[in-house]
Amino acid sequence: MSNFKAKFHVEWPGFTLDVDLNLPERGVTALFGHSGSGKTTLLRCIAGLERAKQGYLSFKGEVWQDETTWLPTHQRPLGYVFQEASLFSHLSVLGNLRYGLKRTSDIRNPALDQAVELLGIGHLLDRKPAHLSGGERQRVGIARALAVAPRILLMDEPLAALDLKRKQEILPYLERLHDELDIPVLYVSHSPDEVARLADHIVVMDGGKVVTRGPLVETMARLDLPIRLGQDAGVVLDAIVAERDETWHLARVEFAGGSLWTRDHHLAVGHRVRVRIQASDVSLATQPQEHSSILNLLSGVVDAISDDEHPGLALVRVRVGESNLIARLTKRSVTALAIVPGLPIWVQVKSVALME
């Protein structure tokens, strides 16, 4: 089915990685998990920086590793972005960008120009890495990985070493990558925000094993999984800016099944956005609430109910059109409102986090 298969078994003292994955051949796949979950080790095995004694790896019909084959890293057509930019300090920015380019057999110079343009580093080319800010360095590091025209891009927590401001500086560039790149990206992260903003697919890892995997939007809406992006359960929806209300500084975004009002982020109508709705920001009612401060009222049908971590709480998934929302309620409320699967219900959404 998939042409991108990764199977590894690594045993170190106190750590075992045991994965067998078919990975998507397009879009951004987040490898998500706590530190020590094995996500970086998995990425390094795919890059050939770590050699799993037992493993199988094939990418688009080429076997990179099996019992008899082991392609060394420098012969794998990949790009790799490290957590710290790790620029060569003895070379200028341009020297860094050209390092890999000079060693690729097919000299497709456009890759370099595109990478420079995509990451907005044209004005930095003559500088030495020591004279760049942390954010600039990481942008150069990403451009350097892209300049070799890789067929897959591997990113190991590219934002983790940066402060919040630098992260905000780089995220738009990563989103451009997402929109404009037609190669698959594996993105290791432990940050719920980055995953919710960037990923199309998610592989959740824990203790060296894959806990769950699948398309991000669907996977987030599953109730039976211990996947928590952040402290809270919640869903992610793909949406489009449909309307802007200048008077009240609000914007209406449409998703498959309804629309939601959110604070205006000055995005043009038609702009694609992601919204994240936490379970604690969603409440349910059997009657439409007319005298409420909450702007967003949707109508849906109860789909499933499950226990939350606290014995007094439950998670209720509600189907709204083609989309799912998850609400966190007390079990007392579930009983009092007689909430059961199939019940038509009103959904109030108090807060919508918009991710451009």
Place this chain on the structure above:
Amino acid sequence: MLSDGDLQAIWLTLRLAGIVTLILLLIGTPIAWWLARTRAWWKAPVGAVVALPLVLPPSVLGFYLLLAMGPNGPVGAFTQSIGFGTLPFTFWGLVVASVFYSLPFMVQPLQTAFEAVGDRPLEVAATLRASPIDAFFTVAVPLALPGFLSASILTFAHTVGEFGVVLMIGGNIPGQTRVASVQIYDHVEALEYMHAHQLAAVMLVFSFVVLLVLYVWRPSSKKGA
């Protein structure tokens, strides 16, 4: 001023130190690279052997080298079999002895420099299509360049300053094995204190300048990205 004998001794000393430095750059670099990157259990014994000349009395090192290179030693047997004669009391005997004697002064600074470079730049180079050898010359060597400079300077200076090993291996043959330090010893033995003063002053100034260069260099080698 300096006599012809003094000048000959200085020239011989510089030639010896220059050749030894070049040879040790070729031999010491792979040893230092291996020591910096291996996880083998015998890293420690090898490191200790390399460091031995730091603590051994030069006469002990010279004694063993003399036996090995002599007509009945393994090295001597080999050099005789290829028609080279025996090495003791020749210039090339001094070169071989000095290579052993100065080995730690090349290997240890290089090892430290390679360790400071770390794995990451080499991993980055591999992801940018550089083979390990390519990465060594285009990434590890340029990044370790300050280490190469200080290792070379230390090796050169240390060879200039050797005395005990020279006496054991080389004796005191003008133009062959009579280096500056031996020449000073001769002057003193002959009670030619004036000559000894002049040559000693040259050595003192030389040593000071070398160390000054090293200490001025150091701070700039700590830059990183």
